[in-house]
Amino acid sequence: MRIERRIYISTFRWLHILFYLWVKISANLEGDALHKLKTSLQDPNNVLQSWDSTLVNPCTWFHVTCNNANSVIRVDLGNAALSGPLVPLGQLKNLQYLELYSNNISGPIPSDLGNLTNLVSLDLYMNSFSGPIPDTLGKLTKLRFLRLNNNSLSGVIPLSLTNIKTLQVLDLSNNHLSGPVPDNGSFSLFTPISFTNNLNLCGPVTGKPCRGSPPFSPPPPLIPTFAVPSPGENGPTGAIAGGVAAGAALLFAAPALAFAWWKRRKPHERFFDVPAEENPEVHLGQLxxxxxxxxxxxxxxxxxxxxxxxxxxxxxxxxxxxxxxxxxxxxxxxxxxxxxxxxxxxxxxxxxxxxxxxxxxxxxxxxxxxxxxxxxxYMANGSVASCLRDRLPSESPLDWPTRKRIALGSARALSYLHDNCDPKIIHRDVKAANILLDEEFEPVVGDFGLAKIMDYKDTHVTTAVRGTIGHIAPEYLSTGKSSEKTDVFGYGIMLLELITRQSAFDLARLANDDDVMLLDWVKSLLTEKKLEMLVDPDLQNSYIESEVEQLIQVALLCTQGFPMDRPNMSEVVKMLEGDGLAEKWEEWQKVEVANQEIELAPHRISEWIPDSTDKLHEVELSGPR
Missing domain, CATH: 3.30.200.20 (Phosphorylase Kinase; domain 1)
Incomplete structure (x- = not known):
């Protein structure tokens, strides 16, 4: 059992590295395409900051939506102050919504957008696009919304656009387009179309004849005609039959014509507030x-x-x-x-x-x-992560008593989810970014988008791995099985974030030959007896060293490689309140010493960890991982 434990623990670091490489390879063509988009654009407001290749996949990035198969179906970057050229995005084969409106993106519209055959909405309006409208857009047979207005597009309107029978909105207004406009009959009767403010367009739709074509006049009014019976026919009967047929035709045509007229004139409403049918799958309680x-x-x-x-x-x-x-x-x-x-x-x-x-x-x-x-x-002070790493120079850092309160309050919240809810709830995404702070800096655990309910008979739930590298427990990473001990691991990493102000996974640490994983970085500093280097410099020595050591001990107990070795969140609460930490820590140290006795390596590396007696004891720290 001990040998298995050592093998399991020692391979955890490689598991993370291999998982990261797998993500980079299989994740991806879509991730690569989006990352190229990020590098090609100027982003003064850092709205693309979360587009980090170290995350599990693009589905964890802001402004990106995925389907249940973890394939990108939506990119929403409207009104983000972006500028620069739009790179080809043809690798996003399942993309349905591309929203880049109200930016300053320039250059031509890539022709490979025509390969995104699942596109439902293409919103590029209010940018600085130039050049022609790609003829390949006519291949987007599922497109319902095409808005290219308020750009600097030139050239003719591709006739291929008339092949899109699903179009509901087509807006090409306020450009520099020229040439004939396809006849309205080429588009769906119910498609609102706008070609206004393109001075060089011509054709019946614009009221301006094209050069070389005969002038046109409005069509004559529709006057019903009735057949005159021939001498051999029954005159009154024929007249009556003709009248009935014409009336029936008008009767059937009138609703369609009226609806088309109403559709064109009615302003588009964005919101509809009418009673919705109750969905039995959504339990709304007393909200x-x-x-x-x-x-x-x-x-x-x-x-x-x-x-x-x-x-x-x-x-x-x-x-x-x-x-x-x-x-x-x-x-x-x-x-x-x-x-x-x-x-x-x-x-x-x-x-x-x-x-x-x-x-x-x-x-x-x-x-x-x-x-x-x-x-x-409304959470007045944002998230713990933003207070730690994104605060303004004029804002005060989180002081040590506040950090202790955050540690205890979030532990109590998780303990409540695990032990007091029936059935129990596992959060599955515990990290500093998902702990919010109210006006009194009281911690509040939020973002339940990945949470799962566990039946009382279950020991775990199995799902596709979602989360952020550095926060993911080893058993969840390797098997997809998550339990309340998955939350305990995430909580331990969050404690290290709270103490160090560091991110759970940071490639920038490689510049100093440090570990990219926060857990490994902490252990390496403990090996070198550099406890003071672990603590956030913003605290400026305004902390109690023994309390820092105790929080580190709790964090290491929570991040052990085997889930059954980690404490329950109720035990974590007791340890933070001063009950049972010394015993748990001593027990853990004995296990580590025993593990080292079966180690066959000829050279054993000593690592240093603080214990509850405020001294530094020399032990092997290849675990917990």
């Missing part, structure tokens, strides 16, 4: 149901200036309700996607059944045929 109009007013019409963050399933807006209460409104994207719908159901179900002072509380929701919104209390 308040808000109207869409309330939330529009609260967020100033979902104004960009109120955006608090962007994620794979939508955006989060700051809002102020009519009574003055500040809220955070999480809005799923307009088009329903399987992943987004699932996340909405998950968050509503999980959070409505779990009520704890250190868990993010769901205030209410809004459901309409086109909208899914969740309403949370």
């Amino acid at each position: 308040k149901r808000y109207s869409l109009r309330e939330l529009q007013v609260a967020t100033d019409g979902f104004s960009n200036k109120n955006i608090l963050g962007r994620g794979g399933f939508g955006k989060v807006y700051k809002g102020r309700l009519i009574d003055g209460t500040l809220v955070a409104v999480k809005r799923l994207k307009e088009e329903r996607t399987p992943g987004g719908e699932l996340q909405f159901q998950t968050e509503v179900e999980m959070i409505s059944m779990a009520v704890h002072r250190n868990l993010l509380r769901l205030r209410g929701f809004c459901i309409t045929p086109t909208e899914r919104l969740l309403i949370y209390p």
Whole structure:
């Protein structure tokens, strides 16, 4: 058993490295294509900061949505102040929505966009694109929305666009297009089309004849004609039959013509707030149901200036309700996607059944045929990760008492999920970025998009691996099996983030010949007895060394390679409150010494770890991994 344990632990580091290489190879062509897009664009607001190749796959990046098969189906970078050329994206074979509107992207539209045959919406409007409209766009037979307006496009309108029978909106206005406009009859009767403010376009649609073609006049009014019976026919009977036939034709044609006229004249509504049918799969509990109009007013019409963050399933807006209460409104994207719908159901179900002072509380929701919104209390101080690594120079760093309070409060929240919810809930994405801070810097565990319910008979759930490298427990990484001990591992890494201010996985550490994995980096410094180098420099020695050592001990106990060796979160809470840490730590050290006795390596490397007596004891630290 001990030999198996040593082999398991010693291979964990290689497992992470191999997993990272596998992600880089299989993940990917899509990830590579998006990374090329990132490098080609100027990004003054760092909206692409999360597009990091060290993450598990592009599905964990902000502004990217994937389907259940982990394939990219949506890229949402509208109004992001991006500039530079658009690179080819033909490798995103399953992409359905490409939204790059309201930027300053320049250069030609890549012709390989025509290879994205699953595209439903292509929104490139309000940019600086130039050159012709690629003829290859006519291959997008599933396209419903094509908006290229407000650019500097030139040349003729490709006749191939008339092959797209699914088009619902076509907007080419405010460009420099020239030549004849395809006749309206070439497009669907119900397609709103705009070619305005292209001075060199011609044809019947524009009212301007093309050079070399005869002038045209409006078609004569439609006058019903009736056949005159020949002398041999029954005159009155023939007249009656003709009248009935003409009337029937008009009767059937009138609704279609009226609907087409209404469709063209009616302004496009973005929101529809009508009663939605209750979905039996979504358990809404006693949550308040808000109207869409309330939330529009609260967020100033979902104004960009109120955006608090962007994620794979939508955006989060700051809002102020009519009574003055500040809220955070999480809005799923307009088009329903399987992943987004699932996340909405998950968050509503999980959070409505779990009520704890250190868990993010769901205030209410809004459901309409086109909208899914969740309403949370506004967290004034953002996430722990942002306070640690993204704070402004004018902002004070988190002091040591606050960090201890964060450690204890988040541990209590996870303990509640594991031990007090029936059935128990595993979070599966515990990290500093998912722990929020209210106005009093009280920690609140949030983001239940990856959470899972465990039946009381289950010991784990098996799913596709999702998460962030450095936070993923070894057994979840290697088998896809997650349990409450998966959360314990993530919590241990979060403690190390809290102490060091470092990221769980950081390639920048290679510049100093350090380990890219935070857990390994911490252990290497402990080996060299450099405890003081572990602590966030922002604390400026304003911490209690013995308390730092105790938190490190808890973190190492939580990140042991074998899940059964890790403590339960209820035990973690007790250890943080001063009960049982010394015994657990001593027991762990004995196991480590015993492991070293069966080590066959001729040269044993001594590593140093602090113990609960505030001394440094020499032990082998090849585990826990």
